[in-house]
Amino acid sequence: MWCTRWFLPLLLLPLPTAPPYFLVLFLFTLALHARPCFYCIILLAALFLSSCYWQSFPLHAPLSAPWADNITTFREALNASVSQTLDMYEVAPPIIRVSDRCWCDFAFGVFEPYDVQKWERDSVERAVAEIENQLKTRLENRSDETKYASTLDSGEAGSMSHSQKSPEQRTVPLKESLFILRSLFGRGRSNDVTSMSTSNSPQTSQTTSEDPAERLPPVEASAPDNPLFPGQLDLRPHGFDVILDFRWSRTA
Template sequence: CTRWFLPLLLLPLPTAPPYFLVLFLFTLALHARPCFYCIVLLAALFLSSCYWQSFPLDARLSAPWADDVTTFYEALNATIRPELKLLEFTPPIMRVADRCWCDFASGAFEPYDIQKWERDSVERAVVEIESEWKQRFEAEGDAKLNATTPKPVEEPTTSNTLGSQQYDTSQQAPNTTRGALSIFRSIFSRALIRAETSPTSSAAITPPTPPEIPAKPSTVEPPSPVKTSLSPGQVDMRPFGVDLILDYRWSREA
């Protein structure tokens, strides 16, 4: 169903007013009855096609600006400032400004202004050329300034300056050794002071021990003899360390 829209691709109408393009698409849609997919595809194609290919510099303008301005190169030469050398900064091709097929900027019923489009493209190219020339001019000016500025000349060192430098270094050497010796002395003196003060500080910190009281010798008291009533003829051996009672009695009954 898209074969009915091939004339728009093969024979584009960049100067037609947007009203004509919209009406043409509408009549083709009624006649060909494309599917929804084709309608969306064609609408996106003709409404978003804003890129235009570049033209060569010898391409003719749609309408001459003057009797001697009929190509893009002549238009650039007439627009650019006279102090610029166009041969050095001339672009190889003419990049035109982008525009859509259905451009409503100039109105829906008026054709597209091609001359204004070409003039805008030439002015944009002139701005790019001038900016490039300005950058190159500034770079050349900086290079010339660096070349003309004199470099500082180093004064040759005489024997007096060398002697003074050697004298200064000879004076600085013992000073540095003295400084190192003083540092070591201070370190060792601090260590000795700490070693001397450490026992006194420990003695001051430890609490005094109370005096020991001599314990009284304990006396072992002998066991008190068990007082028992003894009969005549009995001898108690317990006071002598023998737990025994001797009985010398004689009884006939026994």
């Protein structure tokens, strides 16, 4: 692993902007000079491939080249790119996520240097799009919450109006149901009453002609209760016409 010491300066370069042709040529000549082993080649290839991800920058970090006299940092670039209706002091993140780029990028050609200004501008536009999407989703959530609250208020108002009805209005269906039941059973009851009145009319005429003393029903003398023997239990006072006999008799 000692042969990798020649490639350490490549890891110290923060933002390589040289054309890819010179970078590839430098790596080729350095490999011929250091003669790395197979494991070192695998390690270096993994390092170069993993360098395509770049860490986020703070908003107060300066730009590689000022966009204008008053735009020298990423925060100022965000303020200039976002719409004027948004307050960046409330929605701006503390850091900005830059676009991914490889250590040796062939996007602009083999002999052309890397355009860092375009990379920074693309990163700022990406951050502005993310902020606007977050604000859009936040506004949609607020509108949904207001709609839900309005539906709840309307439901509560309907329940309150139903509960504030007068007792007379609430008893109208009950009265109607009672009237229907009375109309159903009133006919049979009236017929019974008329039949009973017609059947009892001759009896009343006969009883009126008789002596009032004869109209009194004869009072039957209550039969004397038989005395209970020891060992017997009378259940008649409790509604059962039964006398239990618990006496035990032995046969000689």
